[in-house]
Amino acid sequence: xxxxxxxxxxxxxxxxxxxxxxxxxxxxxxxxxxxxxxxxxxxxxxxxxxxxxxxxxxxxxxxxxxxxxxxxxxxxxxxxxxxxxxxxxxxxxxxxxxxxxxxxxxxxxxxxxxxxxxxxxxxxxxxxxxxxxxxxxxxxxxxxxxxxxxxxxxxxxxxxxxxxxxxxxxxxxxxxxxxxxxxxxxxxxxxxxxxxxxxxxxxxxxxxxxxxxxxxxxxxxxxxxxxxxxxxxxxxxxxxxxxxxxxxxxxxxxxxxxxxxxxxxxxxxxxxxxxxxxxxxxxxxxxxxxxxxxxxxxxxxxxxxxxxxxxxxxxxxxxxx
Numbered sequence: 001x002x003x004x005x006x007x008x009x010x011x012x013x014x015x016x017x018x019x020x021x022x023x024x025x026x027x028x029x030x031x032x033x034x035x036x037x038x039x040x041x042x043x044x045x046x047x048x049x050x051x052x053x054x055x056x057x058x059x060x061x062x063x064x065x066x067x068x069x070x071x072x073x074x075x076x077x078x079x080x081x082x083x084x085x086x087x088x089x090x091x092x093x094x095x096x097x098x099x100x101x102x103x104x105x106x107x108x109x110x111x112x113x114x115x116x117x118x119x120x121x122x123x124x125x126x127x128x129x130x131x132x133x134x135x136x137x138x139x140x141x142x143x144x145x146x147x148x149x150x151x152x153x154x155x156x157x158x159x160x161x162x163x164x165x166x167x168x169x170x171x172x173x174x175x176x177x178x179x180x181x182x183x184x185x186x187x188x189x190x191x192x193x194x195x196x197x198x199x200x201x202x203x204x205x206x207x208x209x210x211x212x213x214x215x216x217x218x219x220x221x222x223x224x225x226x227x228x229x230x231x232x233x234x235x236x237x238x239x240x241x242x243x244x245x246x247x248x249x250x251x252x253x254x255x256x257x258x259x260x261x262x263x264x265x266x267x268x269x270x271x272x273x274x275x276x277x278x279x280x281x282x283x284x285x286x287x288x289x290x291x292x293x294x295x296x297x298x299x300x301x302x303x304x305x306x307x308x309x310x311x312x313x314x315x316x317x318x319x320x321x
Contacts, residue, residue, distance in 0.1 A: 003056050003091035004301045006043055011057075011090075011301040019054070019088070019095045023071035024265070026098050028081065031110035032295075033089035034060040035304050035317040036118050036147065037211075037234065038261065043305070049087045050262055057301075058089015059261065061096070062104060062113035063321075072098040080104045084117040084268055086261060090301055092321055099269030102276055105283040115290035115316035119151040120279060121271050122233065122260055127152055127209055128159070129271075130256055131231045135160030137206035140196060140223060142216065144181060145172040147316040148233070150291040152209055153179045158282055164199060166192050168311065175314055179291070196223045204228055204251075214238035221247050232257030291315030 003016045021027045039057045041047035049055055062082040065075055075081065075098055082104055083096035104113040127133050139156050143149045144165025156163045157180035165176045166187045173184035183199055185192045196205060204225035210216055214237025220230050221244060228251065248255065260268070282288040293313040296304040298321045307317055 001092040002298070003088075004058075004298065006057070009043065011043075011305065013299045013301075016056075016091070018093050021067055021069040021072075021095055023069040024098055025069045025095050026065045026072055026075055026081075026083075026101060027067035028061055028063040028083060028094050028096055028101075029066045030061045030089065030092055030094050030321045031063040032061070032114035032321060033058045033091075033094075033298075033319045034114045034118055034147070035301075035308055035319060036060070037236075037308065040305060040308065047261075053086035054088030054091075054095065056088045056091050056094075058085065058087065058091065058094070058319075060084055060114060060117035061089045061094050062110040062116075063094075065101075066093070069098070074098055075101060080110070080113075082113040082116050084121050084260075084272070090298065090319060092298075097265040097269070099265050100272055102272055102280070105280055107284065111292065111295055111318050111320060112290050114318050115147065115292055116283075119147045119290075119316065120155075120275055121268065122148060123152045123155055123209075124275055124279065125260060125271050126231045126233050126258060127156065127207070129274075130258060131207045131209070131229050133159070133161060133207050138162040138164065138200060138225075139207045139209065140192075140205045140220075141165045141181075141209050143167070143211045144176040144184060145314045146211065147291070148209075148211060149176070150179060150315045153181050154288045155279065155282075157181075158288055164196060164205065172314060193219050193222050200225070207231065209233065212237045214241055217241035218244060221253065224251060224253055226251045227253075229254040229256065233259075293317050295320050297321075 081101040083101040088094040176184040211234035213235030293315040
């Protein structure tokens, strides 16, 4: 099979052995694979693959099952699926745990389906399960134009929440508003702390989903309402910051965070079941949709990475195999 290898920090398309599924796995002939920032981190040596996972980049794929392990009963050969994987996505064939696979929503192309797993698993797990977002609450989503951000905007609105976002340009802010955000803050022009206080009549928001970290951390605490929750899922501005413990105590704040890749298949399978029940109907009726920025052929994975690094994208970048 053909797959992307990291050679001297460049992405090269090379022939590699085709993997063989374990009893609980399926082998997917990949039609499309999503690109995400953890791929960039792995390439830089900052986010190694878990033990036993493929060293090939790529955490989400869509395609057709061509082989199944003997313990798999919920899928059959020929089924079109999308899957959250621990690695191996930038390839013609990829292994996936059967529990982390989902049927492709009705009417979706492989390219659209490849944009679903990493962002929808992440948002559902962190915003709704860990963060406990409820209808009627307010949420601030940093990086509203990212794959995570565009997904979080739509899901939070679909479940009855008021959504505020930050983004890096007026164009991106307008596109976030078009997706349903109630307000969009250009962080190059305005201080999001000041704007959030104005928007909430000084009360603050109930939940913040942050991918930035670093100097955003103390500013996020200022934006939270009493009993507010901060969910940290990435640290693009660094992993250290100062904390005002008094503000945490006085407002009874909850600070939490997570990474998804290292969690076991049972945990991810539970998220898959929740998505199937509560989110897949929203995708099929068109009230929520994946936002595709651009599509590159597998051999142009380097160009796709440069698109992500540039920060000019809006939504997901996809590789077509």
